Amino acid sequence: MSSSSSSSLLQLRRLQRNFVLFLLSIAIPIMSVLWLYKKHTEAASQERIFAEVMAHTQQQQLAFTQVIQIATSHLQRLSVQLIDAYSNPDMALNDSHWKSLNELGVRRQGSGELTGSKLDAADRDRYGALFVSPKAEGHSQLDKEITATMAIFPAIKAAHKAYPFFQWTYYYSPREDFSSLYPYVPEADILQATGSNTMEEALKVIFDAGGTKPVQMIGPNRNPQHQQQWTAPYYDAGGKGAMVSLLAPQYFNKEFVGVLGTDVTLRMFGEVLQGSARHLGHALVVDRSGNVIADDVGLVQSNKDILKLEKVLPSELAQLLLARHTMEKNKIHQVGNWYWMSVPLKGSEWDLLVYFSAQELGLLADQEAKNTLWILLGLIGFLVLATWLMSHHFAFPALRLVDFLNKLIGNPAQPIPTVPKAWQPSFEQVAATSQERHAYLQTIEAQADGLEKTVAQRTEQLSHANTALLESIEQLKSTQKMLVESEKMAALGALVAGVAHELNTPIGVGVTISSTLLEKNQELVLQLEEHTLRKSVLAEYVSENQQGLDILSRNLAQAANLVNSFKQVAVDQASDHRRSFDLAETVHHVIQTMQVLFDSHIELEPLVPDGLQFDSYPGALVQTLNNLIANAETHGFVGRERGKVTISAEMMTSNRVKLVVHDDGLGIDPEHLSHIFEPFFTTKLGQGGSGLGLSIVYNLVTSILGGQIDVVSEINHGTTFTIQLPLQAPIKVHPKDA
Structure with missing residues (x-):
C-alpha cells in the first residue's frame, strides 16, 4: 500500500471518528434533556395529583x-x-x-x-x-x-x-x-x-x-x-x-x-362521600369535638359507637388534626409520611378532612411514571434507529465523498470509488467539477502575471487620487472654519448695529435735555447780571432743571445698562475663555441685548432660576442662545407681527441642567426636522440664510459645552430646543496642545 493511500485511509477514519463523536455530542444532550424531562414529569405529576385531590375535595365539599x-x-x-x-x-x-x-x-x-x-x-x-x-x-x-x-x-x-x-x-x-x-x-x-x-x-x-x-x-x-x-x-x-x-x-x-x-342519619352523609370514590387517600367529615360524621369506607355505618377521630386516623395525624382549627384551610400539609388537608363545610362547624400516605402518593406517581418511561424508551429507540439509518445511508457516503474530494485536489484523474448507487451521480459530478477546476486554475495562473501589473498601475493612480482628495478635504475644512467665523462675526456685527441704534434714543434725549438746560442756565445768568431776577423765575428754573436732570439721569442709566449687557455678551461671544458664571445672569444679558435687534415684534421671556452656577464657556453658550433666537426670528415668525421666545432652565441631576428654548412660531416640517443640524442646510437658500446657524449650535453644545441638544416641533405650534448641559464643562483641548 502506497503512503498516499495509507494517509487517505487514516484521514477517512479520522472523519468517521469525528462523525461518531458528533453523533455522541448530539445524543448525550438529548439523553440529558430526556432525563430532565422525566424528572420534570415526575414533579409535574405530583402537582397534578395534588390538584386532582383538591378538585375532588372541592366537589365533595359542594355536595x-x-x-x-x-x-x-x-x-x-x-x-x-x-x-x-x-x-x-x-x-x-x-x-x-x-x-x-x-x-x-x-x-x-x-x-x-x-x-x-x-x-x-x-x-x-x-x-x-x-x-x-x-x-x-x-x-x-x-x-x-x-x-x-x-x-x-x-x-x-x-x-x-x-x-x-x-x-x-x-x-x-x-x-x-x-x-x-x-x-x-x-x-x-x-x-x-x-x-x-x-x-x-x-x-x-x-x-x-x-x-x-x-x-x-x-x-x-x-x-x-x-x-x-x-x-x-x-x-x-x-x-x-x-x-x-x-x-x-x-x-x-x-x-x-x-x-x-x-x-x-350519618349513613346518608357517608353515602355522599362513598358516592364519589377518590383515586388517592381517604376522606372524613368531623365536628369540632373530633366526632366522625361520615367517612368514605363505611366505618361510621358499621361501628356501633360514635367514632372519634383518634380511632380512625393514624396516631401521628389524629392529635394534629384535633388542633386543626388554628391551621391553614384548603391547603395540603405534610406531617411525616402523611399528607392531609382540611376544608370547612359552610353552614356547619364541620370540616372535610382528606389524608393519604406518602407511599400511596408514590405508588400512584410510579404508575404514571411508567407511561413516561415507555415514552422515553421509545424516543431513545427511535433516536438509535435514526442514527444508524443516517450513518449508513448518508453520513459515511458523505465522508467518503469528502475524502474523494481531498484526493482530487492532488490528482484530478483519481478514479471514482465504489459507493451506493444513489451517491454515484454525486461522485461523478465532483470528479467532473474537479477536472474543470484544474483547467480553470491553469488559465487563471496564466492571467495572474498580467493582472499583477494592472493592479500595480491602478494602485499608483489611486494613491495620486487619494492625495488630491485629502488636499480638497483640508481646503473644505478651512473654508468651513472661515464660514463659521464669518457667521459669528456677522451676528456680532448685527448686534453692534442694533445696540448702536438702541443707544441713539437715550443719548439723543440726553443731548436735547443738556442743551435745553444750558439755554435756561444762560437766561438765569443774564437776569442775575441785569439784576432783574425774580423769585418766581428762579423757582421755575429750579423746577425745570430738576425735571431735566431726572430725564437725563434715566436715559444715561438706560444707556449704561445696555452698554454693560452688550459688553458682557460681546466679550463672551467673541472669546472662548472658560470662567465661572451664573446662568440666570448670562441669559438676562443675552435677552437684554437681543431685544435690541427684535424689539418690534419678538418678546423674549427668561424663566431661569438664580443660583445655577456654571464652570464653562459663556461665549459658546451666548452664541448658542443668540443663534437659536435669530433662527426663531428668521424661520419661525415669518409673516407674523408678534412672536414669543421663552428660555427656561431646571436641574436634572446634581450636576446637570436642562435648558429649554421654546418659540411659538410656525414650526419645522417633519421632513426637515432630521436635517436642521447639518451644515449648509437651510430653507432660506438665496434669501439670506447660510445654513450654518444650527450647525454651529450643535457643534458648540456637543463639543465645547459637553452637552447634548434635541429638538421637537409641530407645525403651527412652535419649536422647542432642549439642551442638557453639565455644570462643569469638559476640558477644552486646543490644537496646539494636542
Missing part, C-alpha cells in the same frame, strides 16, 4: 354544602310558617278545621298521643304525631303550639318527599313538655323505643336526644345569637341509627317559643 343548605332552607321555611301560625292560630287552623280533624281522631287537648286513634295510613303520613306530657295540660301556650305544629305538617311532608334523607322533623316546646314529630310514630312504639312506661318519661328521653339536650343547647342562654346549630352525633331512640340534628330556635315577639329540628 356536603348542598345537603347542609337543603336542611337549613327546610328549617327556615318551616320557621316562617310556624311563627305565622303561632301569631294567627285561627288563620292557621280555625274551629272548622279542628272539627274535621277531631272526626279523624286528632285531639286538640289532653295528654299522651293526640293523633292516631282513628287516622288511616294516608292521614298518618300527612299529619305525623303530637305528644303531650301530663304536666303541660292547661298551659296557656299549649293550644298555640299544637295548632302551629299541626299547620306545618303538610310542608314537612313535602320536604321529606323531596329529600328522603330527612329522617325526622320535629318541634320541641321550650318547657320540654310537648313535641310534634314527623313521620308518624305510634305512642306504643315511642314508649318501647325509649324504654318508658309513661309519655312523661318518654318525652324526657326524647328531649335528652342522646345527651345533646337540644332545647338547652339552642335556647337563649347558650345561644344568644339565635343561630341554627348542628348537634353532635348520637343514636336515635326511634331506631334510625346514628344521626345528627339541625336545630333552629323559634322566637315570637322576642320570646323563645321552642325549637324546630330535623334529623339526618
Whole structure:
C-alpha cells in the first residue's frame, strides 16, 4: 500500500471518528434533556395529583354544602310558617278545621298521643304525631303550639318527599313538655323505643336526644345569637341509627317559643362521600369535638359507637388534626409520611378532612411514571434507529465523498470509488467539477502575471487620487472654519448695529435735555447780571432743571445698562475663555441685548432660576442662545407681527441642567426636522440664510459645552430646543496642545 493511500485511509477514519463523536455530542444532550424531562414529569405529576385531590375535595365539599343548605332552607321555611301560625292560630287552623280533624281522631287537648286513634295510613303520613306530657295540660301556650305544629305538617311532608334523607322533623316546646314529630310514630312504639312506661318519661328521653339536650343547647342562654346549630352525633331512640340534628330556635315577639329540628342519619352523609370514590387517600367529615360524621369506607355505618377521630386516623395525624382549627384551610400539609388537608363545610362547624400516605402518593406517581418511561424508551429507540439509518445511508457516503474530494485536489484523474448507487451521480459530478477546476486554475495562473501589473498601475493612480482628495478635504475644512467665523462675526456685527441704534434714543434725549438746560442756565445768568431776577423765575428754573436732570439721569442709566449687557455678551461671544458664571445672569444679558435687534415684534421671556452656577464657556453658550433666537426670528415668525421666545432652565441631576428654548412660531416640517443640524442646510437658500446657524449650535453644545441638544416641533405650534448641559464643562483641548 502506497503512503498516499495509507494517509487517505487514516484521514477517512479520522472523519468517521469525528462523525461518531458528533453523533455522541448530539445524543448525550438529548439523553440529558430526556432525563430532565422525566424528572420534570415526575414533579409535574405530583402537582397534578395534588390538584386532582383538591378538585375532588372541592366537589365533595359542594355536595356536603348542598345537603347542609337543603336542611337549613327546610328549617327556615318551616320557621316562617310556624311563627305565622303561632301569631294567627285561627288563620292557621280555625274551629272548622279542628272539627274535621277531631272526626279523624286528632285531639286538640289532653295528654299522651293526640293523633292516631282513628287516622288511616294516608292521614298518618300527612299529619305525623303530637305528644303531650301530663304536666303541660292547661298551659296557656299549649293550644298555640299544637295548632302551629299541626299547620306545618303538610310542608314537612313535602320536604321529606323531596329529600328522603330527612329522617325526622320535629318541634320541641321550650318547657320540654310537648313535641310534634314527623313521620308518624305510634305512642306504643315511642314508649318501647325509649324504654318508658309513661309519655312523661318518654318525652324526657326524647328531649335528652342522646345527651345533646337540644332545647338547652339552642335556647337563649347558650345561644344568644339565635343561630341554627348542628348537634353532635348520637343514636336515635326511634331506631334510625346514628344521626345528627339541625336545630333552629323559634322566637315570637322576642320570646323563645321552642325549637324546630330535623334529623339526618350519618349513613346518608357517608353515602355522599362513598358516592364519589377518590383515586388517592381517604376522606372524613368531623365536628369540632373530633366526632366522625361520615367517612368514605363505611366505618361510621358499621361501628356501633360514635367514632372519634383518634380511632380512625393514624396516631401521628389524629392529635394534629384535633388542633386543626388554628391551621391553614384548603391547603395540603405534610406531617411525616402523611399528607392531609382540611376544608370547612359552610353552614356547619364541620370540616372535610382528606389524608393519604406518602407511599400511596408514590405508588400512584410510579404508575404514571411508567407511561413516561415507555415514552422515553421509545424516543431513545427511535433516536438509535435514526442514527444508524443516517450513518449508513448518508453520513459515511458523505465522508467518503469528502475524502474523494481531498484526493482530487492532488490528482484530478483519481478514479471514482465504489459507493451506493444513489451517491454515484454525486461522485461523478465532483470528479467532473474537479477536472474543470484544474483547467480553470491553469488559465487563471496564466492571467495572474498580467493582472499583477494592472493592479500595480491602478494602485499608483489611486494613491495620486487619494492625495488630491485629502488636499480638497483640508481646503473644505478651512473654508468651513472661515464660514463659521464669518457667521459669528456677522451676528456680532448685527448686534453692534442694533445696540448702536438702541443707544441713539437715550443719548439723543440726553443731548436735547443738556442743551435745553444750558439755554435756561444762560437766561438765569443774564437776569442775575441785569439784576432783574425774580423769585418766581428762579423757582421755575429750579423746577425745570430738576425735571431735566431726572430725564437725563434715566436715559444715561438706560444707556449704561445696555452698554454693560452688550459688553458682557460681546466679550463672551467673541472669546472662548472658560470662567465661572451664573446662568440666570448670562441669559438676562443675552435677552437684554437681543431685544435690541427684535424689539418690534419678538418678546423674549427668561424663566431661569438664580443660583445655577456654571464652570464653562459663556461665549459658546451666548452664541448658542443668540443663534437659536435669530433662527426663531428668521424661520419661525415669518409673516407674523408678534412672536414669543421663552428660555427656561431646571436641574436634572446634581450636576446637570436642562435648558429649554421654546418659540411659538410656525414650526419645522417633519421632513426637515432630521436635517436642521447639518451644515449648509437651510430653507432660506438665496434669501439670506447660510445654513450654518444650527450647525454651529450643535457643534458648540456637543463639543465645547459637553452637552447634548434635541429638538421637537409641530407645525403651527412652535419649536422647542432642549439642551442638557453639565455644570462643569469638559476640558477644552486646543490644537496646539494636542
